[in-house]
Amino acid sequence: MKRQPLNLVFALALVMATSAISTAWGATDASDPQRQVRWRELQQDLFGNRPIAPGAHLIQIEAPARAMDAALVPITLRVPQPAGVKAVHLVIDENPAPYAAKVIFGPAGDPRKLSLRVRVNDYTHVHAVVEMEDGTLYQTSTFVKAAGGCSAPAGASDDDALQGAGQMRLRLHRDAQAAEATLMIRHPNFNGMQMNQITRMFTPARYLKEIKVTQGGRLVFDMTSDISLSADPVIGFGIDASAPGELAVQATDTQGQQWSQAFPAPGGAP
Amino acid sequence: MKAALATLALLLPLQCVAAEPTVAPEPPGLWSGPMVSDTPATLQGAQVIDVAGLLRLMPHRPLLIDVGPADRRPDGLPASTVWRPVHRTIPGAHWFPGAGRADLPPAQVEALLQRIGTLTQGQREAPVVVFCKPRCWGSWNAAKRLVQAGYSGVHWFPQGVHGWQEQHETAAVDAESGWNDAPATPP
Numbered sequence: 423m424k425r426q427p428l429n430l431v432f433a434l435a436l437v438m439a440t441s442a443i444s445t446a447w448g449a450t451d452a453s454d455p456q457r458q459v460r461w462r463e464l465q466q467d468l469f470g471n472r473p474i475a476p477g478a479h480l481i482q483i484e485a486p487a488r489a490m491d492a493a494l495v496p497i498t499l500r501v502p503q504p505a506g507v508k509a510v511h512l513v514i515d516e517n518p519a520p521y522a523a524k525v526i527f528g529p530a531g532d533p534r535k536l537s538l539r540v541r542v543n544d545y546t547h548v549h550a551v552v553e554m555e556d557g558t559l560y561q562t563s564t565f566v567k568a569a570g571g572c573s574a575p576a577g578a579s580d581d582d583a584l585q586g587a588g589q590m591r592l593r594l595h596r597d598a599q600a601a602e603a604t605l606m607i608r609h610p611n612f613n614g615m616q617m618n619q620i621t622r623m624f625t626p627a628r629y630l631k632e633i634k635v636t637q638g639g640r641l642v643f644d645m646t647s648d649i650s651l652s653a654d655p656v657i658g659f660g661i662d663a664s665a666p667g668e669l670a671v672q673a674t675d676t677q678g679q680q681w682s683q684a685f686p687a688p689g690g691a692p
Numbered sequence: 693m694k695a696a697l698a699t700l701a702l703l704l705p706l707q708c709v710a711a712e713p714t715v716a717p718e719p720p721g722l723w724s725g726p727m728v729s730d731t732p733a734t735l736q737g738a739q740v741i742d743v744a745g746l747l748r749l750m751p752h753r754p755l756l757i758d759v760g761p762a763d764r765r766p767d768g769l770p771a772s773t774v775w776r777p778v779h780r781t782i783p784g785a786h787w788f789p790g791a792g793r794a795d796l797p798p799a800q801v802e803a804l805l806q807r808i809g810t811l812t813q814g815q816r817e818a819p820v821v822v823f824c825k826p827r828c829w830g831s832w833n834a835a836k837r838l839v840q841a842g843y844s845g846v847h848w849f850p851q852g853v854h855g856w857q858e859q860h861e862t863a864a865v866d867a868e869s870g871w872n873d874a875p876a877t878p879p
Contacts, residue, residue, distance in 0.1 A: 456864050460778065467774050518763045518777035543763075544780055545857050569854050570825065572763075573728075614766020617728075626768035648773060649766070676770060 457547055460515055461563075464549075468513065468521055469559060474551060477560025481510065481552040485566050489542060492571030494652050498537040499550050507533040509553040514650050516546035517572065518615070522650035528641020532660030535602065536643075539652040541571035541613065572615045572649075580618075580625050583610035583653075588681030590671055594663075594688050601663030601688055606656050607633065607673050607681075613649035630655060632674045638667015638687070663688045722836055723829045724794035731832050731850055737839035738846040743855045746821060749847065754819035755811050756785035759792040759834045760853065761824075762867060780862035781853055782823070786811065787865045792830025800872070804834075805841050807868065812843075819845040823852035 465474060484498040499510050510533065512522040522540050527533045533552075549563045589608040594601060607630065614627030629649050635642040643659060661669070669685045718732040734740060741749065763777035781787055790796075791804050812818040820843060822835040828850075835848040849855070853862060 454861050454863075460864070464774075464776070467776070516778055516780065519769070519773055519775055521774050544778075545862070567857075569857070612768075614768055615763060624764075624766060627766040628768055631770070649769070676768060 457515065461547060461549065464513060464515060464520055468511070469551070472557070472559055474559040474561045476562070477552060478562045480560045481550050481562050483548060483550045483562060483564045485548055485564050487565070487567060489566060489568035489571075492542045492568035493574040494539050495542050495566060495568055495571065496537065496539050497548065498535060498658070500535050501533040501552055504533045506555050507552060508555045510536060511551040511553065512538075512540070513549040513551070514540060514542060514546055515549060516544045517541070517650050518543060519613075519649050521648055523648065524646045526641075526644045528636070528643060530637040530640035530662060530665060531642045532600070532662065534600070535658065535660050537656075537658035539656055540650045541574075541652055542566055542568040542650075543572040544569045572613055574616070580610075580612070583612075587675075588673060588679070590673070590681070590683045592669060592671070592685040594661075596663055596688075601661050602658060603661050603669065603688070604656060604658045605633075605635070605671060606654065607671075608654055609673070609675065611649070611651055611653045611655065615649075628676055630673050631676050632672075633657065634672045635659070636670045637661060637665055639670075640665075640667075642669070661688055665689070722794040722833045725829070727793070727829045728827050729829065731827060731829055735832060735835055735839070735846075735848045737844075738835050738848050741821070741847045741849050742851060743859070745847070746849055746856070749819060749821065752819050754821045754845075754847065755808070756782050757791075757808070757820060757822045757834065758782065758785045758787045758853070758865075759822065759824050759830045760787070760789065760828070761830070762789035778864050779867075780857075780864050782856050783861070783863040785823075785865065786868050788834075788871050789867050790830070791871075792824065792828070792833040794833055801837065803871070804837070807871070808838065808843075816842050817844045819847065821847045821849050823849035825852040825854045826850060828852060 480503060482500040485495065489495040497512065499512065501507055501510065507527060509524060509526040511524050513520050514522050523538065525536055545567050547563050548566050549561055551559055551561045553559055587609045591606045593604045609630050611629040612625045612627055613629065614624060616625050618625065627649055629651065630647055633645045633647065642661060666687055668687050672680065672682045674680045715733045716730045718734055718736065758781040762779065765775050769775065779787060788804060812820065820838060822831050824831040831850065831852060832848060835846050838846045
C-alpha cells in the first residue's frame with residue numbers, strides 16, 4: 423500500500439502526457455485516464471486501503487449504455503455465485519455524491535439479483551463492488567451515457583411531492599428457478615440539487631437513507647442509499663418463496679421519518 | 693468522420709425531443725427569467741453553432757468558455773455523505789461557473805471581461821465559443837455580454853457539453869482561478 427501515492431503520481435503524469443491525445447476527437451470510450459484517477463480516489467474514500475480485485479465473474483452490472491431519462495436509469499446487479507456474499511456496493515463515479523447504495527444481505531437474502539433506479543449527473547463509469555463475508559472485495563464496471571439526472575427539476579411543488587410519502591407496494595414474480603419481489607416506495611428523494619426556477623432556491627436534500635426488508639423476522643437486505651437513488655424508489659430483489667413469514671419493510675428518510683409495512687408471506691402461508 | 697456525424701444526426705433528435713419542444717424569442721437584453729428553459733434560435737451579433745460547426749472552428753483555436761454552474765453541497769445532506777463534485781467540459785475550455793447570470797454583480801462582470809480580454813490577448817475579433825448545456829440561458833447571456841462588450845467573433849454553442857460528449861471525450865476542470873462562483877441564491 424506504500425506504493426499507492428507513487429501510483430497516483432504516475433497516473434497523474436499519464437493524464438498530462440495523454441491529454442493531447444484525448445482532445446484529438448477520440449469518441450467517448452471511457453478510457454480517459456482522469457476517469458481512472460477518479461475511481462482510484464473514490465476507492466480510497468469508500469474502502470480505504472482495502473484492495474479490490476477485478477471480479478467480472480463474481481459481480482455483473484446491467485445498465486443501458488445510453489439512458490433515455492437520466493433521472494431514472496435502471497441498474498441491475500447480479501451475483502452469479504451467491505455463497506459467502508455479504509454485500510454489494512454501487513458507485514456512480516461522476517455523480518457529486520457517488521456512493522449510490524450499499525446493500526447488506528441477511529440470512530433470508532438472495533444476492534443473485536438486485537435492481538434499482540438511479541440518477542446520473544454526467545457520462546460516467548458505474549462500478550459495482552461485491553463484498554464477501556471474509557472481507558475481500560471484487561469489482562466490475564460499465565459506462566453509462568446519461569446527463570442531467572441530478573438537477574432535473576421535480577415535477578410537483580415540494581409539499582405536493584411529499585404527499586403520500588412512505589406509501590408502499592410489493593409485487594411478486596415467480597418462475598421455476600427463483601422468486602422475485604419488486605418493492606415500490608413513494609418518496610420524492612429530494613437530492614438538494616433541484617432548483618425552484620421561480621425562487622431560485624434549492625429544495626433541501628431529503629431522501630430515503632435506509633430501506634430494510636425482513637422475511638419472517640430474518641433479514642433479507644438492509645440498503646443504505648444516497649441522493650443518487652431516483653424519486654419513488656423501485657427495488658427488485660430475490661426472495662425464497664418457500665420460506666414462511668411475512669415480508670416486512672422499514673424505510674427511513676434523512677429527516678428521521680420512518681414508514682413500515684408488512685406484506686403477506688410470498689408462499690401464501692402465514 | 694462523415695459516418696460519425698451521420699450517427700450523431702440520427703441520435704440527436706432522440707436526445708432532444710423532450711428538451712427542445714419550442715424556441716423562445718430573442719430578448720432585447722440579458723434574460724432574467726428561468727435560467728433553465730427554452731432558448732432562442734439566434735443571438736444578434738453572434739453566430740449560433742452546432743457540434744459540426746464547432747469542429748470546423750476548432751482548427752482556429754477558439755477560446756472556449758463554459759459557464760455551467762458548479763454543484764454546491766446541498767442543504768440537508770448528512771455530514772457523512774461523500775460529496776465530491778466534478779465538472780467535465782470540452783477539453784481546453786475555461787470554466788467560469790455561473791457567469792451567465794443576468795444579475796451578476798458589476799465587479800464580477802468586470803472580472804469576467806478582463807479575464808477574457810487577457811485570454812484573447814485584447815483581440816476583439818478572436819473566435820470565442822460560449823456554452824453550457826441545452827436549455828441553458830446562462831450561455832446565451834454570457835455570449836450576449838461579449839457581443840455588447842464589442843467582441844465580433846462570438847459563437848454561441850447551445851448544445852454545449854451534452855452535444856459535445858455524444859462523440860467526444862470531455863476533461864475534468866477546475867473553475868478559472870480567481871473566479872468566484874456567483875451566489876446560487878439571491879442575497
